[in-house]
Amino acid sequence: MARAIGAATCLMTVSAAPVPVPVPGTLRIVSINPCIDAILMRIADPAEIAGISHYSQDARASSIPLDLARRFHATSGTAEEVVALRPDLVLSGPHVAPSTIAALKRMKIRLVQYPVPDSVDESVAQVREMAAAIGHADRGARLAGAITAAARPVAGAKVPALIWQGGGLVPGAGTLSDDLLARSGFRNMSAAYGLKKWDVLPLEYLVARPPRVLLSVGTAEAGGDRLARHPAVRRLGERITVAPYPARLMNCGGPTIVAAMARLRTVREGLGR
Incomplete structure (x- = not known):
């Protein structure tokens, strides 16, 4: 299934026939992806949301406030759970059983799947497309x-930085995180x-050639990540800026971009020019 870059970001819909624009408030919508949940909370009426992903009710994975997520029925995305909610429309990420x-x-029952956005522009297009699909284009x-306003690029020199998360995993070129870094001055x-x-x-490579700023995902969470607590990383903090970067900012695009950009701008401004 092909994906259009910077245009329509819908991967697949079960219904092949043209779908009319729904009357707002008439759909029962089930989301089975936590990133879709985060967008849906901002564009749908609560009464339209028949179900969300169980990940959104898990503090380790949720990109929305838990008190809000727990107001909705959650499923693990199985066929039995989803069908039992009698949805008119199911929204998901790219991977569905x-x-x-x-x-x-x-x-x-109509299913619409969305890819993981690799840029702010893709995420913005996805938000618009999803809102139109449920009748809330406005x-x-x-x-x-x-999102576009929050992600407006900052002027000035780009500071070398790296986002380093659990097990040493790093987002590289062509990822949403890469786009956010560039837009915030890194x-x-x-x-x-x-x-x-x-x-x-690997930790050895990081220590041998550190960036000026290390955005450590593990240090922001309860207990942190084992590598982030390594003595070598703590010593590295004496030479460079090691700043916590909450894992919830890594999980999704959509409204999460606003919070992610705010965090990155704060770190960048703290370095001076």
């Missing part, structure tokens, strides 16, 4: 505008280590 897809086809336009050092789009940077 074949059994769930087959069940939705049999029940003639809300999608407002959310898209807020230069992603991933390519300097010869890393791929998503790759692992």
Whole structure:
């Protein structure tokens, strides 16, 4: 399935026939992806949301406030759970169990899948498309505008930086994180280590050639990540800026971009010019 860059970001829909624009408030919507949940909370009426992903009710994975997420019924995305909610529309990420897809086809329930956005522009297009699909294009336009404003590129020199998360995993070129770094005044050092789009940077390489700023995902969480607590990383903090970067800012695009950009700008401004 091909993906259009910077345009429509919908991967697949079970219904092949043209779909009319729904009347706002008439759909029962089930989301089975936590990133979709985060967008849906901003563009749909609560009464339209019949179910969300169980990940959104897990503090380790949620990109939305837990008190908000726990107001909604959650599923693990199985065919039985989803169909039992009698949805008119199911929204998901790119990966859905074949059994769930087959069940939705049999029940003639429309499924729309969205890819993981690799840039702010892709995420904005996805928000607009999703909002139009549920009959709230105006809300999608407002959310898209807020994301675009928050992600406006800053002027000035780019500071070498790296986002380093659990097990040494690093987002490289062509990822949303890479785009956010550039927009907030950083230069992603991933390519300097010869890393791929998503790759692992061994601790030894990090210590031997550290960036000026290390955004450590593990240090922001309760208990932190084992590598982030390594003595070598603590010593590294005496030479460079090691700043916590909450894992919830890594999980999704959509409204999460606003919070991620605010955090990155804060770190960048703390370095001076």
